[in-house]
Amino acid sequence: MKTKRVKFWAFLLVCSFGLLLYRLADIQLFSTEKFGDEQVNLLEQSVKQQSSSINLTSGRGELLDRNGQSLGKSQVKDIVLFPLIQTIGLPQSFKNLLEAETISLTDIETELKEPTYLSEMIGEEIDSDLYNEVKNRKIPGVMAVERSLLADPEIGQHFLGIVRENPNAYYNRYDESPILTDPKPIGISGLQKAFDPFLQSDNSKKLLYQVDGKGNPMLGLNVRYIGEQDPFYPVQLKTTMDLPIQNMAEKVVDNNGLEKGGLVLLDIESREVLAMVSRPSINSESPYQNQSIVNQMLVPFYPGSIFKTVVAAAAIENNTESLNRTYDCNTNLYGDEPSERKLGTLNFQQSFAQSCNNAFGTIGSKLVNANPQIFEEYTEKLGLLGPVGWTGDVFRYSNFKQFPAEKKGRVWGNKYDRNVEKAIRQTSIGQKDVKVTPLAVANMMATIANNGEKQYVRAVTDILYQNNTTMYTFKANKDNSNRIKSDTALRLQGLLEKVVTDGTGRSLDGLGVAGKSGTAETGQKGAYHHWFAGYFPKQNPKYAMVVVDLYQTDTDAQTYPVYKEVVQNINEMNGVSND
Structure with missing residues (x-):
């Protein structure tokens, strides 16, 4: 009797262990890109958990006038501050540059929780001299970048339309699961709304840096640029506007x-x-x-x-x-x-x-x-x-x-x-x-x-x-x-x-x-x-x-x-x- 009981429990243990092994293999080997009923891409999600990023472009398509001139989108120069400086402190060389431009950043080392554009912190555009100085120096936690701004059009507002972030409207419009995709800005009026399905794109450009299990920046790992140059997307709308x-x-x-x-x-x-x-x-x-x-x-x-x-x-x-x-x-x-x-x-x-x-x-x-x-x-x-x-x-x-x-x-x-x-x-x-x-x-x-x-x-x-x-x-x-x-x-x-x-x-x-x-x-x-x-x-x-x-x-x-x-x-x- 005891022998039967031992064999039964041994069989259960072997089966349970086998199921665990299969589950691990499924996660690690077999279903890494389409896991579970929601078809989650585990590789992408793991990268997201191990990294933090800041967008250089939204990846959204662009509107042009009838002669090919860009409407409502501009290329600007900016400076990104990374949470890395919470650990190493704000370099003195960068402090000197800020003082030269009469920019005061109070308690920046402790308040910076995520990558942030300097222009957004000070509420104005970055001076070209400051941008060039940062670009020519290697300052830990500080990087000069060029980014595209998708701003409301200054003219033709109603005709061209405007874009806003609205996750609920995004998921309702495209019937996508929040687990599968990050919500993107959507057009809420004009041509931006009418052509939103064409203007949406996954080809955003980002600066990426690694974080530890608590979300803190990891030292010794360089900031990386991600976002491939695509000859096709995002698309451009050639409008009739003169x-x-x-x-x-x-x-x-x-x-x-x-x-x-x-x-x-x-x-x-x-x-x-x-x-x-x-x-x-x-x-x-x-x-x-x-x-x-x-x-x-x-x-x-x-x-x-x-x-x-x-x-x-x-x-x-x-x-x-x-x-x-x-x-x-x-x-x-x-x-x-x-x-x-x-x-x-x-x-x-x-x-x-x-x-x-x-x-x-x-x-x-x-x-x-x-x-x-x-x-x-x-x-x-x-x-x-x-x-x-x-x-x-x-x-x-x-x-x-x-x-x-x-x-x-x-x-x-x-x-x-x-x-x-x-x-x-x-x-x-x-x-x-x-x-x-x-x-x-x-x-x-x-x-x-x-x-x-x-x-x-x-x-x-x-x-x-x-x-x-x-x-x-x-x-x-x-x-x-x-x-x-x-x-x-x-x-x-x-x-x-x-x-x-x-x-x-x-x-x-x-x-x-x-x-x-x-x-x-x-x-x-x-x-x-x-x-x-x-x-x-x-x-x-x-x-x-x-x-x-x-x-x-x-x-x-x-x-x-x-x-x-x-x-x-x-x-x-x-x-x-x-x-």
């Missing part, structure tokens, strides 16, 4: 005191965004406070008389009678009381130029009574309701959007309003429930200037590898399946030209501009949305532009001054006279 024009446009907007609103400038032929300005600027400390992160150029607003362009297009193609009669423009929108603006009796062309509400209320009423869907049909033909941003399949991303934050516009808020005379008339002049985005309005003007050719708007033309070879090209995305006739576009061009020469846009006369003004009630007393949308030069048009000053009084609106100054500056850049 940096000199963007810079100029932002200065014009700010110098004229436009506080809420902005502008969109498109290249008519390619439908590329050359400049996009949104105000107010992003609050870097609290981006979501007061919705400062929102790009106003992608948000729908009441367009006012801008919408008369849609009504005019519908009338040209469907109701020639409206084009050949006159209208009493001394009466209001409903034709039952005197108008605040006494314009007299005007024909169709004059009514458009002077923005006569009674004329377009009357025309719109006839059009809708004959075809209740006509406004939707012509906003579609002109590409006004959107979204108008480039959309398509990119690798494994179906329906990829370059402007994911772009909102869709609308014509009717209530389907029964098509049967209500006053609602039809209000809708005909871009009030009631009509809302469109500035980007869509700019694209509509480009469509008209390009003889009715519809096309989606691009913000990025290429994704490039590090060696400047092309990873992906976003080709022009045209849509001519449902458009206005070329003759209609030509007639609209004539109407838009008349607005500037003989109508509400006369302050822009002489600059070669054609366009339409709009002043929309907002529901706030004394506050209106002030628009001007058009294109230039009117002969061989190249640019389409919208300027909108939101929630502004009539006397303080800066729409025309901004529009005029931007056009003048672009003309000068192109060597065109402003006479």
Whole structure:
């Protein structure tokens, strides 16, 4: 009996010992790179436990303007202080250098717990002389380095977007386990957010040093540089932004005191965004406070008389009678009381130029009574309701959007309003429930200037590898399946030209501009949305532009001054006279 018991326990011991040996072999030999249900890389994790590091680059992709100039990323010189100096003390030679630069670092030997940039400790950039001195000397625990800073863009903030550290959002966005990967900064707006999956990269560059079991620096081990030079990653986004024009446009907007609103400038032929300005600027400390992160150029607003362009297009193609009669423009929108603006009796062309509400209320009423869907049909033909941003399949991303934050516009808020005379008339002049985005309005003007050719708007033309070879090209995305006739576009061009020469846009006369003004009630007393949308030069048009000053009084609106100054500056850049 005793012999059986001894054999049984001996068997259990052998089995247990065998299991332990197998477990150790699995950890040490068999599953070193994919261990357990979480597929943990034990080699990488062991290195992390035995070392500490500081990033020289985030490894994130870079944004370029249309000419290849870097946007929002800079190379700076800095000095790294390692916890090694806790053990050996701050070298006197380095103290002397700091004193020469009048830099005071109190109790640095005891307070330094991890590798830290000197610039962050003193709150300013490192002097080049100090950097060169440290670089030319071998000072224990101190190293001169060059690093890339991924800062918020100084211009084009809403267009380019910003990046922030948010581990929870990172794991939710990419559905990755915290055990498997370190969270990386993510784009939270603009192109940084739209193209975040492409801009993410593991190719960060670091300075690495060894630590003991308690995390203290080990003496005698040199700091090592890690991060391979990769010819492909991280990628670069070649945006459509024209940096000199963007810079100029932002200065014009700010110098004229436009506080809420902005502008969109498109290249008519390619439908590329050359400049996009949104105000107010992003609050870097609290981006979501007061919705400062929102790009106003992608948000729908009441367009006012801008919408008369849609009504005019519908009338040209469907109701020639409206084009050949006159209208009493001394009466209001409903034709039952005197108008605040006494314009007299005007024909169709004059009514458009002077923005006569009674004329377009009357025309719109006839059009809708004959075809209740006509406004939707012509906003579609002109590409006004959107979204108008480039959309398509990119690798494994179906329906990829370059402007994911772009909102869709609308014509009717209530389907029964098509049967209500006053609602039809209000809708005909871009009030009631009509809302469109500035980007869509700019694209509509480009469509008209390009003889009715519809096309989606691009913000990025290429994704490039590090060696400047092309990873992906976003080709022009045209849509001519449902458009206005070329003759209609030509007639609209004539109407838009008349607005500037003989109508509400006369302050822009002489600059070669054609366009339409709009002043929309907002529901706030004394506050209106002030628009001007058009294109230039009117002969061989190249640019389409919208300027909108939101929630502004009539006397303080800066729409025309901004529009005029931007056009003048672009003309000068192109060597065109402003006479």
